[in-house]
Amino acid sequence: MDGKMKKIIFIIITLSFSATATEIIYTPINPSFGGNPLNANMLLSKAQAQNKHKAPVIEKGYADQFKDSLERTYLNRMVREITDMAFGEDPENSIFNQDSIFMSGDYQIEIITSTTDTITVKITNIIDDTVVIIEVPRFG
Numbered sequence: 001m002d003g004k005m006k007k008i009i010f011i012i013i014t015l016s017f018s019a020t021a022t023e024i025i026y027t028p029i030n031p032s033f034g035g036n037p038l039n040a041n042m043l044l045s046k047a048q049a050q051n052k053h054k055a056p057v058i059e060k061g062y063a064d065q066f067k068d069s070l071e072r073t074y075l076n077r078m079v080r081e082i083t084d085m086a087f088g089e090d091p092e093n094s095i096f097n098q099d100s101i102f103m104s105g106d107y108q109i110e111i112i113t114s115t116t117d118t119i120t121v122k123i124t125n126i127i128d129d130t131v132v133i134i135e136v137p138r139f140g
Contacts (some may be wrong), residue, residue, distance in 0.1 A: 021067070071104050078102065085119055086136045 028035040028042060060068070102109045106127050112120040121134040
C-alpha cells in the first residue's frame with residue numbers, strides 16, 4: 001500500500017465517522033427543570049441519604065395534646081364566626097355578641113365588634129407587649 005492509498009482509506013474512515021455524528025442536546029435530569037419525571041424518586045432518595053440533619057422530636061403528653069386540640073378548635077370557631085359576621089351571617093348564638101377576650105398561650109386575642117363597618121381583632125403578645133391589629137370589613 002502506497003501513501004496515496006493510505007490517504008484515501010483514512011479519508012473514507014474519517015467521512016464515515018463524521019457522517020454518523022449528531023447534534024448534542026442537553027437534557028436536564030431534575031424534573032423541576034424539564035427532566036424526566038421518573039427521575040424524581042431517585043433524586044429524592046439521594047437527597048434524603050445525604051441529609052444529616054434530623055428535626056427534633058418533641059413528645060407531648062396527653063394533657064398537652066388535649067389542651068392544644070381545644071385551643072385549635074376554639075380558634076377555628078373564632079375564625080368561622082368572624083367570617084360569618086363579616087359577610088352578614090351574624091348567628092344569634094355567636095360567641096361574639098359582645099366584645100370578647102381569649103387567652104391562648106402567650107397571646108391575648110381581643111375581638112372588638114363595636115363598629116358597623118369592621119370587626120377588629122387585636123392580638124397582644126403578653127411577653128413582649130407587641131400588638132397586631134387585624135380589621136375585617138363587614139359585607140352584610
